Amino acid sequence: MTSRRAFLKGGGLALFGIGFGGVPSFLARAADSFKQAGPYKKNKIIVCIFQRGAMDGLMAVTPFTDTFLKEARPTLFMSAAKSASGKSLIDLDGRFGLHPSMNAFEPLFREKRLAIVHGIGSPNNTRSHFDAQDYMESGTPFNKGTSSGWLNRASGLLGHDASPFRAVSLTSAMPRSFYGDNPALAISNLQDFSIQMKGNPLAANTAAKSFEDLYDQTTSSLLSKTGKESFEAIKMLQKTNVRNYTPANNAIYPSSALGNSLKQIAQLIKMDVGLEVAFAESGGWDTHFNQGTENGIFARNVQDLSESITAFWADLSAYQDQVTVMTMTEFGRTVKQNGTNGTDHGRASCNFILGNDVNGGIVHGNMKPLSVDNLEDGRDLAVTTDFRAVFSEVAGKHLNISNTSGLFPDWKGTPIGVMRS
Template identity: 80%
Template sequence: MVSRRGFLKSGGLALLGVGLMGGIPGFIAEAVAGEKMLAPYKKKKIMVCIFQRGAMDGLMAVTPFTDQALQAARPTLFMSAAQGGGRTKPLIDLDGRFGMHPSLAAFEPLFKDKRLAIVHGIGSPNNTRSHFDAQDYMESGTPFNKGTSSGWLNRAVGLLGHDAATPFQAVSLTSSLPRSFYGDNPSVAISNLQDFAIQMRGNPSGANMAAKSFEDLYDQTSSSLLKSTGKESFDAVKMLQKTDVRNYRPANNANYPNSALGNALKQIAQLIKMDVGLEIAFTESNGWDTHFNQGTDTGIFARNVADLSNCITAFWTDIDAYQDDVTVMTMTEFGRTVHQNGTGGTDHGRASCNFILGNDVAGGQVHGNMKPLTPDNLEDGRDLAVTTDFRAVFSEVADKHLKFSNDKVLFPDWKGEKIGVMS
């Protein structure tokens, strides 16, 4: 007979929903009535990670606009911070050297308020330009070891120092469990908190066993394994059942874009406010592979960064009362080439940038060490060089915010130094 913990260690619990619209229904709602909350579900700190899949062009998101070599390398994609007279909207001047894309305007007040930090030149020491491999290495946290069975966020769950009092301790708002959450510690993947279906990932009694609800699964199964492993999750859902938040209204008139990322972050905000024990959350933003017609102040890239910044800003506005407890960090597998290609886009490169938002962040700065983009400073003669290992940033954010320090577990092959992105 396999124990409940052993079962959960086999890979995590994935709760798969239909679509991405709507909020938490009565089915998963009860935990809070006013300020009444069971003590085991009271929360500590919460880290929210957003993976930008497809490789964001960090040089367009946050441009070193005084770099003449970059201007020469991107004759139709380069954007200036100069006001008036240009063919595109000006960049948002951050410090006289770096400018944010104008579609990231929602981030400007957060940067000026020193709640938002940017790290430039961040990436993996592994120089692969394969999306699949680079994402795998970043999510496993072991960029030279493909055989790592666990993800770095799953290891972070293990470092929290306590067993989950709730199945919502580590939640991914995605259709399946991401590589970051693979491993021995229980985690949950939910594509939508409305219209639940359930699937036990790695179920030795039969993979992909599905039912319309927790009740269906619990009532219909004859498996003693599922009975024993599902009871705690079932009890948690029953605990959440009485409060109907189907018609959830964000606080402070926060305006979430009607996008996959917007709906995922809205649901993460709801879980935070419900105090169901969330400590690590994950979601993703897709469509960053801009080989063709990348655009400047309009086009696919402009739409993507607008969605990213508007969604994160809406989330931050919505969780106003919880901001001291929450840090948000973005990541992307690699950047794009310094030179634009012949189809108005950029190809797979090396370093990019990321954004970190929180009240414990050393914000209002562009961190990292970026040299002028002259040919002799480019990696392989074509790319922005990786000058900050992603593990230096991820470990610092996790250690400082979640209050643990064991980088040998979190990133077993890393022996570098942190860069001071957290205050």
């Protein structure tokens, strides 16, 4: 007989929006059988955003004084010199310039709440999107067989009782980062839910079976562990008017997938339901063709990223001390532009960390001049900061996890100082 662990693989349920039909009645009835816990005490929260497709860090945060980069990108290079169009790079420190479409980030950088790490990446030199994302989310860049994700391990190392909403991904499917034995939820829409049966052997023919039929085939003990947390989560959301949420401080979220995800994460934080690890994602970063400069696909993507994050930050208001936001991307792009005005798969990129306990106002990392002899394989920005150095420091310091070796079991390095002591 199929075990309930097959039904709730990896300790987590993926929940996704089903339009406006509401919560299935059998789930609502099950939820009603539990007492609602909370409100939970205000814990620290980490929000991770995965930029899938590999962001060109050299265009997001450009070393504009580097003549080698200018030569390698005759039509893609941008300058910090003032232009008539007003679309020049934003000079951060005399060496690095922020893309003009990320101007929403400038005040946070000047206030020393936003830090940037350049030259960050994986020690594994794969240029496969799938493999690089898998390695980064598992946190073991040379072990493809790791069953858990690093954020799931982080959740398990927090050292106190968990709410059903401890670990939530605002995605339609459970991200690799959340795989593991600790409970997690994947939710694409807080308004309406259903159980996602993907991967459940009982549901080989889900179209012919109702959720009640599938549920009846499990044992009643399903409710005792992961099922209980999931039903409690549903019950909590049923008691909240998430549909008519109004952001604080007149924060305006972009009408994008990322903007919508971060707005819903803000709702969960303000509901005090015990959220501690949140995940969202942004797509479209694979810029092989017509990447653009001040306009184009890249400009639109970085505008969405920066405006979504800054709206989220403004919306949090009094909750800002609790939250740190960190971005990640699987790798960067080639230093030299290609023949179709784009950039190909590279190695290192940059990431952004926002929070009141961040050592901000600094572009961290070690980037040498981009001459061919300094490039990895003669073509790419070299990885000078292992992503685990940053991820372990941010999670360890902000979430107060002392055993960061449990986060990244193969990591023996040291922090780089992106968090305040």
